[in-house]
Amino acid sequence: xxxxxxxxxxxxxxxxxxxxxxxxxxxxxxxxxxxxxxxxxxxxxxxxxxxxxxxxxxxxxxxxxxxxxxxxxxxxxxxxxxxxxxxxxxxxxxxxxxxxxxxxxxxxxxxxxxxxxxxxxxxxxxxxxxxxxxxxxxxxxxxxxxxxxxxxxxxxxxxxxxxxxxxxxxxxxxxxxxxxxxxxxxxxxxxxxxxxxxxxxxxxxxxxxxxxxxxxxxxxxxxxxxxxxxxxxxxxxxxxxxxxxxxxxxxxxxxxxxxxxxxxxxxxxxxxxxxxxxxxxxxxxxxxxxxxxxxxxxxxxxxxxxxxxxxxxxxxxxxxxxxxxxxxxxxxxxxxxxxxxxxxxxxxxxxxxxxxxxxxxxxxxxxxxxxxxxxxxxxxxxxxxxxxxxxxxxxxxxxxxxxxxxxxxxxxxxxxxxxxxxxxxxxxxxxxxxxxxxxxxxx
Amino acid sequence: xxxxxxxxxxxxxxxxxxxxxxxxxxxxxxxxxxxxxxxxxxxxxxxxxxxxxxxxxxxxxxxxxxxxxxxxxxxxxxxxxxxxxxxxxxxxxxxxxxxxxxxxxxxxxxxxxxxxxxxxxxxxxxxxxxxxxxxxxxxxxxxxxxxxxxxxxxxxxxxxxxxxxxxxxxxxxxxxxxxxxxxxxxxxxxxxxxxxxxxxxxxxxxxxxxxxxxxxxxxxxxxxxxxxxxxxxxxxxxxxxxxxxxxxxxxxxxxxxxxxxxxxxxxxxxxxxxxxxxxxxxxxxxxxxxxxxxxxxxxxxxxxxxxxxxxxxxxxxxxxxxxxxxxxxxxxxxxxxxxxxxxxxxxxxxxxxxxxxxxxxxxxxxxxxxxxxxxxxxxxxxxxxxxxxxxxxxxxxxxxxxxxxxxxxxxxxxxxxxxxxxxxxxxxxxxxxxxxxxxxxxxxxxxxxxx
Numbered sequence: 001x002x003x004x005x006x007x008x009x010x011x012x013x014x015x016x017x018x019x020x021x022x023x024x025x026x027x028x029x030x031x032x033x034x035x036x037x038x039x040x041x042x043x044x045x046x047x048x049x050x051x052x053x054x055x056x057x058x059x060x061x062x063x064x065x066x067x068x069x070x071x072x073x074x075x076x077x078x079x080x081x082x083x084x085x086x087x088x089x090x091x092x093x094x095x096x097x098x099x100x101x102x103x104x105x106x107x108x109x110x111x112x113x114x115x116x117x118x119x120x121x122x123x124x125x126x127x128x129x130x131x132x133x134x135x136x137x138x139x140x141x142x143x144x145x146x147x148x149x150x151x152x153x154x155x156x157x158x159x160x161x162x163x164x165x166x167x168x169x170x171x172x173x174x175x176x177x178x179x180x181x182x183x184x185x186x187x188x189x190x191x192x193x194x195x196x197x198x199x200x201x202x203x204x205x206x207x208x209x210x211x212x213x214x215x216x217x218x219x220x221x222x223x224x225x226x227x228x229x230x231x232x233x234x235x236x237x238x239x240x241x242x243x244x245x246x247x248x249x250x251x252x253x254x255x256x257x258x259x260x261x262x263x264x265x266x267x268x269x270x271x272x273x274x275x276x277x278x279x280x281x282x283x284x285x286x287x288x289x290x291x292x293x294x295x296x297x298x299x300x301x302x303x304x305x306x307x308x309x310x311x312x313x314x315x316x317x318x319x320x321x322x323x324x325x326x327x328x329x330x331x332x333x334x335x336x337x338x339x340x341x342x343x344x345x346x347x348x349x350x351x352x353x354x355x356x357x358x359x360x361x362x363x364x365x366x367x368x369x370x371x372x373x374x375x376x377x378x379x380x381x382x383x384x385x386x387x388x389x390x391x392x393x394x395x396x397x398x399x400x401x402x403x404x405x406x407x408x409x410x411x412x413x414x415x416x417x418x419x420x421x422x423x424x425x426x427x428x429x430x431x432x433x434x435x436x437x438x439x440x441x442x443x
Numbered sequence: 444x445x446x447x448x449x450x451x452x453x454x455x456x457x458x459x460x461x462x463x464x465x466x467x468x469x470x471x472x473x474x475x476x477x478x479x480x481x482x483x484x485x486x487x488x489x490x491x492x493x494x495x496x497x498x499x500x501x502x503x504x505x506x507x508x509x510x511x512x513x514x515x516x517x518x519x520x521x522x523x524x525x526x527x528x529x530x531x532x533x534x535x536x537x538x539x540x541x542x543x544x545x546x547x548x549x550x551x552x553x554x555x556x557x558x559x560x561x562x563x564x565x566x567x568x569x570x571x572x573x574x575x576x577x578x579x580x581x582x583x584x585x586x587x588x589x590x591x592x593x594x595x596x597x598x599x600x601x602x603x604x605x606x607x608x609x610x611x612x613x614x615x616x617x618x619x620x621x622x623x624x625x626x627x628x629x630x631x632x633x634x635x636x637x638x639x640x641x642x643x644x645x646x647x648x649x650x651x652x653x654x655x656x657x658x659x660x661x662x663x664x665x666x667x668x669x670x671x672x673x674x675x676x677x678x679x680x681x682x683x684x685x686x687x688x689x690x691x692x693x694x695x696x697x698x699x700x701x702x703x704x705x706x707x708x709x710x711x712x713x714x715x716x717x718x719x720x721x722x723x724x725x726x727x728x729x730x731x732x733x734x735x736x737x738x739x740x741x742x743x744x745x746x747x748x749x750x751x752x753x754x755x756x757x758x759x760x761x762x763x764x765x766x767x768x769x770x771x772x773x774x775x776x777x778x779x780x781x782x783x784x785x786x787x788x789x790x791x792x793x794x795x796x797x798x799x800x801x802x803x804x805x806x807x808x809x810x811x812x813x814x815x816x817x818x819x820x821x822x823x824x825x826x827x828x829x830x831x832x833x834x835x836x837x838x839x840x841x842x843x844x845x846x847x848x849x850x851x852x853x854x855x856x857x858x859x860x861x862x863x864x865x866x867x868x869x870x871x872x873x874x875x876x877x878x879x880x881x882x883x884x885x886x887x888x889x890x891x892x893x894x
Contacts, residue, residue, distance in 0.1 A: 014471070023476070242813065245793055314697070315698045334697075
């Protein structure tokens with residue numbers, strides 16, 4: 001019996017020694033904690049987080065603390081504001097709203113993920129429909145709506161592209177990991193951002209075995225894929241390879257850190273036209289302007305040669321939505337680069353050939369502008385800028401003289417644990433009445 | 444079937460015991476991992492303090508603020524080699540190499556074999572026994588030279604810096620070939636200066652100051668403001684411009700706002716708004732390629748802002764600036780082909796370690812050449828480092844915090860290599876004195892060396 005007790009004590013002592021060893025191996029990042037046990041823990045955590053959203057309001061960034069109790073259109077100057085209708089999306093819903101200048105809803109679209117894809121071969125285990133929402137929309141004059149789906153907390157989170165008619169019935173779908181943004185040309189050609197976990201290029205051995213890689217795909221107006229280019233490969237095959245070389249799980253530079261599995265994080269794409277291209281020797285019509293938040297870069301991609309032909313890491317931080325202008329300049333939403341008292345975001349117009357800032361708009365204490373992530377821009381024909389401040393639940397139109405001439409606050413609120421939240425708004429787009437023929441028909 | 448024998452019993456008991464031990468061991472290990480990963484008892488209370496004492500916690504988890512040890516010595520694992528240990532004379536640009544060693548205010552001129560041809564040294568307190576520009580000067584042992592410039596007659600211009608102090612710029616001196624003081628400039632000169640053909644000196648200086656921005660963020664607390672000062676060849680101040688104000692009033696004010704280090708910095712480093720660390724006079728060959736540039740403009744690098752800028756001293760304007768695919772640029776050069784070359788101290792994430800040299804075309808930001816070291820011979824200089832483009836395309840690279848100076852060809856072959864032989868042991872760790880600057884010197888024209 002003593003032998004048995006002695007044995008058990010010995011075993012427990014061994015257990016204790018290995019307990020301390022286990023702790024030390026975490027602290028020193030030693031084998032076998034790294035890589036095996038660590039990966040196991042991360043996998044379990046990631047899987048459980050996918051659907052463990054107890055409170056969609058407080059636990060996710062889709063709803064933000066409301067900054068004001070004002071709702072709807074709180075200011076409008078018809079003499080300076082452009083257009084008649086504004087389209088926008090509300091996160092985290094697969095819903096679009098078309099409102100007039102007074103904020104009245106004149107049309108809505110709504111199509112949950114599983115209504116569009118009862119069969120979803122491209123997403124084996126989708127998150128619940130309550131977590132799948134629209135991130136970007138494009139409205140056609142006949143009321144058709146092109147939308148991309150995003151699965152909250154899943155990875156890859158791109159859930160597909162769908163074209164709906166004005167009654168939200170699907171016309172066609174493109175079942176691939178479409179995410180963040182897409183661009184529709186006048187002739188109907190679509191360029192979309194797609195992502196998937198694939199091995200990184202050999203030239204960047206410090207990245208993990210698989211990284212969430214962004215691709216640009218070209219689709220016909222009916223959603224058929226015509227071309228696909230990997231952005232990481234296009235960058236590595238260009239004189240801008242250093243942009244990805246900055247990544248490493250071990251170095252301290254700001255491009256590294258926790259997201260080395262999502263190294264470039266493309267968030268917008270837009271085709272450039274001849275008016276912009278003629279100002280710059282490196283640009284040609286049809287090149288794609290892509291914003292890469294993960295490396296603080298804006299790049300021009302040549303889809304034919306599959307290479308990046310221009311790139312800039314400018315004075316912005318965590319940017320979205322560079323827009324090319326006819327005068328050769330660009331406007332960009334600099335989410336985090338502004339230190340003013342009105343919030344950390346600003347809209348900046350600059351010359352890509354000299355890096356000079358030619359115009360900027362930042363918030364003020366009375367009209368703060370702060371959207372750390374997301375957000376979008378539309379440059380209107382009269383030069384005004386329609387700004388979607390996602391985290392502010394707000395869309396506003398600002399003139400070149402920095403007057404806000406239309407100011408809309410998303411009216412929905414929810415309370416959770418004593419705090420009031422507003423849900424994020426996305427993809428604000430302004431239209432003239434003439435451009436939307438389907439509205440005339442209903443009237 | 445036979446009855447199980449005693450032997451069988453023993454074996455099965457043995458196997459059972461082994462399984463039990465294995466189970467306890469595995470569970471124990473996993474338990475240790477879990478409690479450490481999730482930071483629950485007993486890790487924070489019992490294990491962490493012991494690990495800290497044993498030095499197991501990686502250095503990146505310790506709080507970083509101002510250096511707690513003298514900056515002049517680097518614990519970067521030194522190579523066992525010191526002095527010149529690699530030579531490919533047919534591919535090396537001929538000449539001498541002038542370099543500083545931060546163990547004291549000290550510079551050496553060596554030939555390609557590492558023979559010391561001449562030395563200069565002058566302790567700070569011999570130049571200023573009662574410095575008018577510094578209230579409580581550091582002790583001599585913490586002071587070293589950050590940049591030096593050699594003149595044909597063997598006289599040397601040098602700027603002093605004080606390790607671990609804010610502001611660290613301690614003044615400029617001109618010494619003759621015997622290190623006697625010819626003149627001194629009692630200003631807060633730091634990091635880098637350059638000398639024009641006519642002897643005019645342009646130097647960086649700095650001071651702590653509040654800053655009221657015309658644009659967005661004002662800084663009521665003190666930030667470290669950088670200046671460019673123009674001196675006559677005999678050390679008289681002729682012009683002084685504030686880089687903060689110039690940037691703020693230029694179309695490049697966006698670069699001033701955009702310093703990631705600043706925005707993310709812990710409170711202690713929020714003063715480090717620009718950290719100008721290099722200054723070079725732009726030549727006419729470079730200026731010809733660019734509308735914005737003229738000969739005698741100055742090319743300046745700002746470490747905190749990840750920014751390179753060109754300054755017009757006549758109009759006191761920033762005429763061009765850029766941020767690029769680098770982190771903590773510590774030196775920049777304007778090349779005759781119109782490109783800009785940058786020492787990127789911390790931007791390279793690959794296995795070749797953190798530093799690299801990049802050459803860019805300013806109008807497209809395209810990288811036309813780069814050197815990042817190799818896996819076998821990584822290139823790593825923490826937050827500092829200088830380089831010098833040589834005739835023919837070679838580059839002399841000074842990996843300052845490794846005390847390592849080497850010359851590399853355009854094809855990325857190292858053809859000359861030298862490690863500062865000034866070493867020191869402390870607690871079993873070997874430290875090398877930092878080489879703050881290294882320059883290849885053309886022997887023609889030097890009149891003070893006996894042949």
